[in-house]
Amino acid sequence: MKSQFRIKIIFILPSLMAGGSERIISFISQNIDKEKFNPTLIIVGFKKDNVYDINDIEVIYLNKSRILTALPFIYNNINIHQPHIVVSSISHLNTAMAMLSPFFRKTKFIGRESTVLSKRSNEKKIRKWSPFRLLPNQFKNLDALICQSQDMAEDIINNFNIPKTQIHVINNPISSLPKIKPAKPFTEIKKFITVGRLTEVKGHFRILEILSKLNQQFNYTIIGDGSLKDEVFAKAKSLGIYDCIIHVPFTNKVNDYIAEHDMFLQGSYVEGFPNALLESCVVGTPVIAFNVPGGTKEIIIEGVNGFLVENEDDFLEKLKETREWNPEKIRNSVYEKFNKETIIRQYEKLFINIMKN
Template identity: 45%
Template sequence: MKKSKTKIAFILPSLSAGGAERILSFLAQNVNKDYFDSQLLVIGHDTDTAYCTKGTKTSFLNKKRVLFGIPSIFLFLKTNKPDLVLSSIGHLNTVFGLMAPFFQNSKFIIREASVISEMGKFSNSSKLYGFLAKIAYNHIDAVVCQSEDMAIDFKKIYNIPKNKITVINNPITELFPLKEKNSDDDVIKYITVGRLSKEKGHDRLLNILAKLPHSFHYTIVGSGPEENEIKKTIVALALTKFITHIPFTNEIGKVLSKNDLFLQGSYVEGFPNAVLESCVVGTPVIAFNAPGGTKEIIRDGINGYLVSNTEEFTSRLLSFNKDKWEPKTVRDTVIQKFNTQEILKQYENLFLSLIKN
């Protein structure tokens, strides 16, 4: 008799552009179909989709907020009876922790997306939310953290047993072509890709760039709540003619390949997919040594540099010689550790271990 497959429901607030959305939709598409029957449930609207889910059963609740979708989520779980439920993003994770006691035959996994204590400095989460999260997470069967810093922080805040927490880095979801070489002209080309929000540190990058004595061009890719403030800062620092802003692109590999150096100004990170992607195409990175997963990607002097302060960041920019960086060497540092097969295997091993318990 053929053994039935393990049913997994991957659940997200939306499929708009974002790290959690990309990773969970990727997992739903690529888990081993011989062992797992996967489906994707999206609380938001199908018109907001930024990622392809071809070949994966995908349902949209078309709700504006997670709160409005709770009755439909409950009905979905009751009807489909998944063996495993994997969600990502804090408020949705809290919902599933509170629902878990009503579905004793399902195992609930949450994927944390940030170093919560550090992110709290840039957001105003209510005390009620924090209280509900502590109750909810006691009912969760497993927690996936993207970095060691995240795992330590999560355990400390929620007092979750260590054996329930697993660190799994993000995979290289698309193997972009390796760039052939760095740009030939004398103008150094910098790039930053990420949400335009306070924790991403665009402000300190702009202030550093404003003091550089050499010619450069800086591309900022992304959109977010700080867009207007960032644009005001660009004008105030007289940087307008040196900067291009791209709100969104489906060709991020090509954009990264056209630049010499990726700049990361973040004060805190979860696991920076854009930094990983920059290394994939062969563009090195200079990043602040912030809490999160950046330090698990950067190999100092091989695919970039980690720095401790703005003075050290500036010093690295001033001494940067693009001709000394071999794209293939930069790429090779991340291919082995973060390749699709390796990360999928880690997730699948976690899924199988939960089914056995």
């Protein structure tokens, strides 16, 4: 009996350390229909760095600290496996795959972008030297590019000279449904939370400035670590709110923390598609976020699951509000659009269609 044809896909990630791209791509690779697809996951880095459990698919660790030194090994694995499709995520890895794609004419290469690239050009982390940034058009050899939001797609089309036909907008999925928080009124001491790397783009400094102007008691939990850790907490001390802050560098129980708080605060200057904000809505905690480039505006429904504000004064006014929120309505507002079944189907449809073309 002839076995059913399955599309062979190699998913490639720099690591399985904590991060949005790592979580989403590892989730997609494990959850696509195994009767239609034969997935393999290649990790450039090391197994010891894993924070995500991988089941039911082959995982290959290259044990390299840099994409550049891993390129020959990535080439060898593609050559050995002869996949129909290669899917990568994060800009410098997508660029590396664009470099390799001319050597594999029978393989389709798909990149997934994680941010609005043109808005990140001034960030310190982005400015460090990389040979991949010398390429005049870093995505030209990719067969398709997945963007997490409409803003991201428009940015790629307008600033990177990529045809619209190669761009596909697929939002991030809700990968799990934790227990929804119970409805309850605000307490006398408000409890706020932010989840995100301690880097410039995440806007922790402006949230601290805003909180320092709030004339009522509060507790503020920050989950995340990063290069600006010392500066962030020095700023909190200078503003006189250091004792109001709880810092959790890393936890596997983010949802539990979010559920215990009244509001999720996002200070970012740009977002690809804010996973932590989405997770906040999933557990029923409303959000306040700035209206910035990226996918934030595709998640927030004004007054239903939170507020989208234009400036710091507006942010402060929303912090003062004492309305009672309905956690079930907050979850439903995002579940209808971003449930995992819907998003997985969108990925599968893209993989099937790109093979037809």
